[in-house]
Structures are given as structure tokens and as C-alpha cells.
Amino acid sequence: MEAELVVASSPTDAGISCWDLRSGAEHLRFRSCSSSPRGLTSVAGRFLASSQLRDSKSSSSGSILYWSWNKPQPEVKSFPAEPINALVSNSEGTYIVGGGVSGEIYLWEVATGRLLKKWHAHYRGVTGLVFSDDQSFLISGAEDGSVRVWSLLMIFDDQRREEAKYLYEYSFSEHTLKVTDLVTGYGGCSAIIVSSSEDRTCKVWSLSRGKLLRNIVFPSIIDAVALDPGEHIFYAGGRDGKIYIAALNAQVNHSSNYGMHIIGSLSEHGKAITCLGLSMDGYLLVSGSEDGMVRVWDTKTRNITRVFRHAKGPVNNVLVVRQPSHLNPRASTNSHAFSSRRHAVLPLPLEKYSNSSDENTDTKAYIICQTTYNNFTDTPYISSQTMQNQIKELQQHGSSAATEMEMERLKLECKRSMQMVQQWKKLYENLHQFCVSELLDGHVHDSASSRQV
Known part of the structure; x- marks a missing residue:
């Protein structure tokens, strides 16, 4: 647990x-x-x-x-x-x-x-x-x-x-x-x-x-x-x-x-x-x-x-x-060092006012709504410019954290791709089931009509 x-x-x-x-x-x-x-x-x-x-x-x-x-x-x-x-x-x-x-x-x-x-x-x-x-x-x-x-x-x-x-x-x-x-x-x-x-x-x-x-x-x-x-x-x-x-x-x-x-x-x-x-x-x-x-x-x-x-x-x-x-005291030394390094990075102070001079910079905000059939999955907000800047900065300083961030990004992209595959599979299954049901209903209807005749 x-x-x-x-x-x-x-x-x-x-x-x-x-x-x-x-x-x-x-x-x-x-x-x-x-x-x-x-x-x-x-x-x-x-x-x-x-x-x-x-x-x-x-x-x-x-x-x-x-x-x-x-x-x-x-x-x-x-x-x-x-x-x-x-x-x-x-x-x-x-x-x-x-x-x-x-x-x-x-x-x-x-x-x-x-x-x-x-x-x-x-x-x-x-x-x-x-x-x-x-x-x-x-x-x-x-x-x-x-x-x-x-x-x-x-x-x-x-x-x-x-x-x-x-x-x-x-x-x-x-x-x-x-x-x-x-x-x-x-x-x-x-x-x-x-x-x-x-x-x-x-x-x-x-x-x-x-x-x-x-x-x-x-x-x-x-x-x-x-x-x-x-x-x-x-x-x-x-x-x-x-x-x-x-x-x-x-x-x-x-x-x-x-x-x-x-x-x-x-x-x-x-x-x-x-x-x-x-x-x-x-x-x-x-x-x-x-x-x-x-x-x-x-x-x-x-x-x-x-x-x-x-x-x-x-x-x-x-x-x-x-x-x-x-x-967790039961965590391994390597896991402890990895987690400490991840958690040691604190964010910057929050701005009091929006910076109008930054409005034309190439910063994109993505709200990605991913769904399965009649169901929603995780919908993260991501600033692509922030992530890329962090990766470049850490790579310049030779930090292993850059590799970790790149891995996290790739894992997230892989997860989204798998979710999209599952979504299309579910849609296909439902479409297939719908077509089969329509054919069966049509067959039953035709048989009933033949009997009446």
C-alpha cells in the first residue's frame, strides 16, 4: 500500500x-x-x-x-x-x-x-x-x-x-x-x-x-x-x-x-x-x-x-x-539521491502583474484534452518554451537532470500515443459492433417480412 x-x-x-x-x-x-x-x-x-x-x-x-x-x-x-x-x-x-x-x-x-x-x-x-x-x-x-x-x-x-x-x-x-x-x-x-x-x-x-x-x-x-x-x-x-x-x-x-x-x-x-x-x-x-x-x-x-x-x-x-x-526511509540510496535532486528544484516567485513585453515571445501553452470513448484521461498543461529552455540550460551546465527531463518528456509523449491508439481501438470496436447489430437487425426484419408474405 x-x-x-x-x-x-x-x-x-x-x-x-x-x-x-x-x-x-x-x-x-x-x-x-x-x-x-x-x-x-x-x-x-x-x-x-x-x-x-x-x-x-x-x-x-x-x-x-x-x-x-x-x-x-x-x-x-x-x-x-x-x-x-x-x-x-x-x-x-x-x-x-x-x-x-x-x-x-x-x-x-x-x-x-x-x-x-x-x-x-x-x-x-x-x-x-x-x-x-x-x-x-x-x-x-x-x-x-x-x-x-x-x-x-x-x-x-x-x-x-x-x-x-x-x-x-x-x-x-x-x-x-x-x-x-x-x-x-x-x-x-x-x-x-x-x-x-x-x-x-x-x-x-x-x-x-x-x-x-x-x-x-x-x-x-x-x-x-x-x-x-x-x-x-x-x-x-x-x-x-x-x-x-x-x-x-x-x-x-x-x-x-x-x-x-x-x-x-x-x-x-x-x-x-x-x-x-x-x-x-x-x-x-x-x-x-x-x-x-x-x-x-x-x-x-x-x-x-x-x-x-x-x-x-x-x-x-x-x-x-x-x-x-x-x-521514505526504506528507499534505496540511489533512489533517495535521485528524488532529492528532483525535489530540490524550486520554482521562481509568482509575478504580480503579467509582463506585456512578453506577449509576442514564442511561448506556447497547450491544454491537451485526451479522451477515450465516453471517458476523459489526464489533461496536463505544458509550456513547451519553458521545457526546452530548461533542457538547454541544464545541458550547457552538463547536468544529468537534462537527461531526466528529456526522458520524462519522451515518456509523456509515449503515454499520449498509447492513449490515442487505445482511443481509436475503442472507436473501431464500437463502430464494428454497431455495424454487426445493424446487419443482424436487418436480417431479422427481412426474415419476419418473408414469413408474413
């Missing part, structure tokens, strides 16, 4: 805590972090990033900080044009997206720090950001109660942006108060979205149809949601200290003690639940609370398996991430 880490942060200057999910062993504590809610993210497992709360007494007010896994202090500091609330990275770690207090969304290239795109997304501050599993859509929630879906193809296509009436794909406005959290399921453009709000509801949306599928009213304000990998249920953390379990595809239970579609609850925290996370297999649920505790629950027995205490103050972010290989 692959090792996983629990990473937790606080709105107070209590740093970031890190534990092994299953053994409970504590790893390095990271300093100088006062994170915004939904403002902590792992950038492809290479390093941690967090947006910082506004504080007139803090020199890092409104900043974004980066930590590598092997050093406690932040190594890169960035100062965007405005304070950032929610922060998220794509799965490949090639770009990072932040939601501003004004309602603007900023998209930066991680390696260079370039501000690639900025657009006005909401009328009030952005409170949540999440990518669809195929990375082709960005979903945002805000203090104005709206949930909006953004296609990255649209964001990077200037011509389509000019022609479109609205920049977003969908805008959901059924919430009456601030959106507190967002989560998406699997299936690319056919996935579901679950949003929570201070209006005491969680709403389930269809990404393909752009419609509300289910509205669930809770006894308390919900600040955090986590979706079971099987998508049969989801967990909702309330300000009353309870974690409610809500059904997505079960029959309506009119006899529930909590309300329609709510099939149970977990209760052990003394204060409000602020954040939730799930292990990759969905068997362990991690909850953070204003009581400063992080609890791990067995989702089958609904019992607590571990309890972690943050340094001080409430917990407002938890992540469950794969353990970086260089933190």
Missing part, C-alpha cells in the same frame, strides 16, 4: 504539521504559515504552497509561500497584486491558480512564475477552487454564493473568448449565501460537483448537463465536504462539530433523524469542522476542526483510528497526499 501523509495548517501562525496517515509518525513541521481556508495545496507532490491571511502585523500579509519537503522554513515568497484566498495546483504541477478577495482568478506557470491569465470570475471574493479530474475544467465558488465552471480551452483561446457571450461554461446561483467548499467526482466532463454553503445546504450538480441534481438541507452550516471514491455518499462537516453522511444515489429516507438523504453522522470534535480529506482508497476520513485536532476515521466502522494535535490554534486545511519517495 502506498504511503500517504496528512498535512494540516492553521489560520494562526502555527506553521504546517505533517504526519504519516497510517503509522502516525510525525514528519517535519513547516514554519511561518497563516493559511487561508482552502489555501493549502501540494504542487504535484514536489513541494507545498499556501496563500497567507491578511494581517497588518505580518510581513507576509497577502503572500503565497512555497516549502520544499526537507526544510522547515519557506523558501520562496511571492506577493500577488491582491490577497489570495483559495489556492490549487493542477495534477502535473505545471501551473497554480489563486482566487483573489476581489473575485479575480489568477493562473501562473509554476516553473517560471509567469502570470499567464487573469480574469474577473465573481462579484465577491473567491472561496474555493477545484479542478475536474481530467484537468480540463476549473470550478470556483465565491462569497456571492455562485459556483462557476471554467473551461481551460476557453481561457487560453483568445478568439473564443472574444466571441463568447460569457467566459464561463456554467454559472450556478442557487446558493443564497457564501460557498464554503467544493469537490468534484470522476468522469471528466460527465462528473458531478458537490458544493457547500453557509445557507446550510449542499448541492449536487451535473457537469455535463449544467443542472442541479440534488439539494440537501443540513441541521448546521456546512464548511467542508469530501466525496467518497465510489460516489455513493459524501461527507459534510458542520459547525456543530458533526460530520454528516449524505447519500448520492440511495433511496430517500423519510425517517432520518437529520433530514432527507442524510443517513448518519460522526461526532467527536468539540468545535466546528473546518476541513475534510479522504485517503486514496476511501477507507480513511481525515477531519480538521477549530478545536485544533485532526482526527482519522475508519469509514467502515465509523470509529476513530488516530488523533493528531496541531501545534496551536484551530485547523483550517487538511490534505492527504502521497508520501514523497525521498521521505
Whole structure:
């Protein structure tokens, strides 16, 4: 079983805590972090990033900080044009997206720090950001109660942006108060979205149809949601200290003690639940609370398996991430050296404003949407100019890292080619099946007609 880490942060200057999910062993504590809610993210497992709360007494007010896994202090500091609330990275770690207090969304290239795109997304501050599993859509929630879906193809296509009436794909406005959290399921453009709000509801949306599928009213304000990998249920953390379990595809239970579609609850925290996370297999649920505790629950027995205490103050972010290989003591020396070399490369600080003088440079951004029949696969964002420049620079310095980067690029191209082959095979199989079915149906019809005659 692959090792996983629990990473937790606080709105107070209590740093970031890190534990092994299953053994409970504590790893390095990271300093100088006062994170915004939904403002902590792992950038492809290479390093941690967090947006910082506004504080007139803090020199890092409104900043974004980066930590590598092997050093406690932040190594890169960035100062965007405005304070950032929610922060998220794509799965490949090639770009990072932040939601501003004004309602603007900023998209930066991680390696260079370039501000690639900025657009006005909401009328009030952005409170949540999440990518669809195929990375082709960005979903945002805000203090104005709206949930909006953004296609990255649209964001990077200037011509389509000019022609479109609205920049977003969908805008959901059924919430009456601030959106507190967002989560998406699997299936690319056919996935579901679950949003929570201070209006005491969680709403389930269809990404393909752009419609509300289910509205669930809770006894308390919900600040955090986590979706079971099987998508049969989801967990909702309330300000009353309870974690409610809500059904997505079960029959309506009119006899529930909590309300329609709510099939149970977990209760052990003394204060409000602020954040939730799930292990990759969905068997362990991690909850953070204003009581400063992080609890791990067995989702089958609904019992607590571990309890972690943050340094001080409430917990407002938890992540469950794969353990970086260089933190694994069982890894070989060669593997450790290779991983350390890869993880030692930190990105440049994020730009405050886009550099207009660079608009005509030969830098291309690719949003590659690869699909199989009725299914989406990984959709990475790649800056070809950045990759080529890095390879040339490293080759000039005689670094072996250039070879590694070239190998990664070739592996990615090979993976895409294989996926394309599988796509054409699937399309051929479906076309063949369709033709056979048509022939058989025609034969049956002709035989029936002959009998009638």
C-alpha cells in the first residue's frame, strides 16, 4: 500500500504539521504559515504552497509561500497584486491558480512564475477552487454564493473568448449565501460537483448537463465536504462539530433523524469542522476542526483510528497526499539521491502583474484534452518554451537532470500515443459492433417480412 501523509495548517501562525496517515509518525513541521481556508495545496507532490491571511502585523500579509519537503522554513515568497484566498495546483504541477478577495482568478506557470491569465470570475471574493479530474475544467465558488465552471480551452483561446457571450461554461446561483467548499467526482466532463454553503445546504450538480441534481438541507452550516471514491455518499462537516453522511444515489429516507438523504453522522470534535480529506482508497476520513485536532476515521466502522494535535490554534486545511519517495526511509540510496535532486528544484516567485513585453515571445501553452470513448484521461498543461529552455540550460551546465527531463518528456509523449491508439481501438470496436447489430437487425426484419408474405 502506498504511503500517504496528512498535512494540516492553521489560520494562526502555527506553521504546517505533517504526519504519516497510517503509522502516525510525525514528519517535519513547516514554519511561518497563516493559511487561508482552502489555501493549502501540494504542487504535484514536489513541494507545498499556501496563500497567507491578511494581517497588518505580518510581513507576509497577502503572500503565497512555497516549502520544499526537507526544510522547515519557506523558501520562496511571492506577493500577488491582491490577497489570495483559495489556492490549487493542477495534477502535473505545471501551473497554480489563486482566487483573489476581489473575485479575480489568477493562473501562473509554476516553473517560471509567469502570470499567464487573469480574469474577473465573481462579484465577491473567491472561496474555493477545484479542478475536474481530467484537468480540463476549473470550478470556483465565491462569497456571492455562485459556483462557476471554467473551461481551460476557453481561457487560453483568445478568439473564443472574444466571441463568447460569457467566459464561463456554467454559472450556478442557487446558493443564497457564501460557498464554503467544493469537490468534484470522476468522469471528466460527465462528473458531478458537490458544493457547500453557509445557507446550510449542499448541492449536487451535473457537469455535463449544467443542472442541479440534488439539494440537501443540513441541521448546521456546512464548511467542508469530501466525496467518497465510489460516489455513493459524501461527507459534510458542520459547525456543530458533526460530520454528516449524505447519500448520492440511495433511496430517500423519510425517517432520518437529520433530514432527507442524510443517513448518519460522526461526532467527536468539540468545535466546528473546518476541513475534510479522504485517503486514496476511501477507507480513511481525515477531519480538521477549530478545536485544533485532526482526527482519522475508519469509514467502515465509523470509529476513530488516530488523533493528531496541531501545534496551536484551530485547523483550517487538511490534505492527504502521497508520501514523497525521498521521505521514505526504506528507499534505496540511489533512489533517495535521485528524488532529492528532483525535489530540490524550486520554482521562481509568482509575478504580480503579467509582463506585456512578453506577449509576442514564442511561448506556447497547450491544454491537451485526451479522451477515450465516453471517458476523459489526464489533461496536463505544458509550456513547451519553458521545457526546452530548461533542457538547454541544464545541458550547457552538463547536468544529468537534462537527461531526466528529456526522458520524462519522451515518456509523456509515449503515454499520449498509447492513449490515442487505445482511443481509436475503442472507436473501431464500437463502430464494428454497431455495424454487426445493424446487419443482424436487418436480417431479422427481412426474415419476419418473408414469413408474413
